[in-house]
Amino acid sequence: DVKVTQSSRYLVKRTGEKVFLECVQDMDHENMFWYRQDPGLGLRLIYFSYDVKMKEKGDIPEGYSVSREKKERFSLILESASTNQTSMYLCASISEGDKNIQYFGAGTRLSVL
Amino acid sequence: GIQVEQSPPDLILQEGANSTLRCNFSDSVNNLQWFHQNPWGQLINLFYIPSGTKQNGRLSATTVATERYSLLYISSSQTTDSGVYFCAVKTGANSKLTFGKGITLSVRP
Numbered sequence: 211d212v213k214v215t216q217s218s219r220y221l222v223k224r225t226g227e228k229v230f231l232e233c234v235q236d237m238d239h240e241n242m243f244w245y246r247q248d249p250g251l252g253l254r255l256i257y258f259s260y261d262v263k264m265k266e267k268g269d270i271p272e273g274y275s276v277s278r279e280k281k282e283r284f285s286l287i288l289e290s291a292s293t294n295q296t297s298m299y300l301c302a303s304i305s306e307g308d309k310n311i312q313y314f315g316a317g318t319r320l321s322v323l
Numbered sequence: 324g325i326q327v328e329q330s331p332p333d334l335i336l337q338e339g340a341n342s343t344l345r346c347n348f349s350d351s352v353n354n355l356q357w358f359h360q361n362p363w364g365q366l367i368n369l370f371y372i373p374s375g376t377k378q379n380g381r382l383s384a385t386t387v388a389t390e391r392y393s394l395l396y397i398s399s400s401q402t403t404d405s406g407v408y409f410c411a412v413k414t415g416a417n418s419k420l421t422f423g424k425g426i427t428l429s430v431r432p
Contacts (some may be wrong), residue, residue, distance in 0.1 A: 241418040252424035253409065260418065268419070293390050298364060310354050312411070312420060323354040 213237075214300050216315035219244060223322050229288040231318050239313075242284040243268075244276065247298040247317075259284055291322045310318030325350045329410055336400050340371050342396040344426050346410030352414035355386050356420065357395050361406045369395070369408075387390035400430045 212313075235242065241260050245253040253269030259278040271304035277285040284303075285297060288295055301315040326349040336342055346355075357369040370384040372393065377384055381400075386393040395403055400409050407427050411420040 241417075244423075250424065253411075253422040259327040299362075300366065302366075309371045310381060310413065310418055311368050311371050312356060312358075313368065314358075316357060317366075319364070 214303055214313050214315040216299075216318050217320050219316060221273055221318060221320045223288075223291050223320065225322060226290060227288075227291050227322075229291045229320070229322075231299055231301075231320070233284045233286070233315055234239045234282050235284075235303040235313070236282065237303065237305070238281065239303035239315075240281070241304040242278065243302045243304070243312070244272070244274075244284065245300045245302065247300055253300065256286065277289075291320075293322050296320060296322045303313040325352070325411055325412060327410060327421055327423035329408075329426050331426060332424070333427045334429070336428065338400060338402060338430055338432050340400050341396070341398045341428075342400060342428070344397070344428075345410075346393040346395070346423055348391050348393075348410075348412050350391070350414055352362065352388065352391075353414040353415055354420070355393055356411050357384055357393070358409040359403065359404075359406050359423070364401055366393050366409070368420050397428075400428075401431055402430045404428060405430045 214235045243258040244256045257276040259265045275287045299318045328347045360366045374388040381398045383396045407425040411422045
């Protein structure tokens with residue numbers, strides 16, 4: 211089974227802190243994604259990466275950056291956390307080939323106070 | 324970009340009832356997936372179904388690509404079916420999926 215692991219289930223941070231959310235997948239997938247999920251808005255793509263050191267902006271990249279130094283690890287960085295970044299953050303990776311099935315981590319619920 | 328609309332937004336069922344969840348999309352797609360998010364937040368892929376019909380136990384899905392919609396059927400619902408159901412689609416060559424806003428299903432015992 212594919213495993214996508216997010217380092218924390220719950221995080222509480224202060225406004226202005228630098229926050230790192232880590233995600234690791236064990237299936238050698240090339241494509242990885244970070245989403246945020248907010249009530250009534252569904253999942254919105256923040257950034258994705260299609261290879262090591264490669265990244266592309268998603269629909270809501272403002273206030274975020276990402277790092278992909280190794281194929282299995284994709285990090286989301288909040289340079290200076292703000293209260294409007296309180297949300298559920300979901301990492302995913304995608305299988306290659308015909309089906310491109312997306313596999314998700316368990317999510318990190320971030321509260322910025 | 325492509326628009327994905329799911330309906331109804333909320334659904335309450337009695338255990339044992341059947342239901343149909345709908346996903347409409349605004350453009351041709353080459354990938355369509357249904358996901359279930361359980362009450363603890365974990366999203367699980369239910370179906371990869373860009374066209375045609377598939378069944379997995381009490382769940383089945385049909386996508387009519389020419390008419391730009393997909394349906395997820397849940398039969399003999401159970402309380403463990405509760406959660407949020409998402410439809411997600413992909414167009415073009417990149418791997419980016421666009422998600423609908425989800426359908427919240429509550430199954431009462």
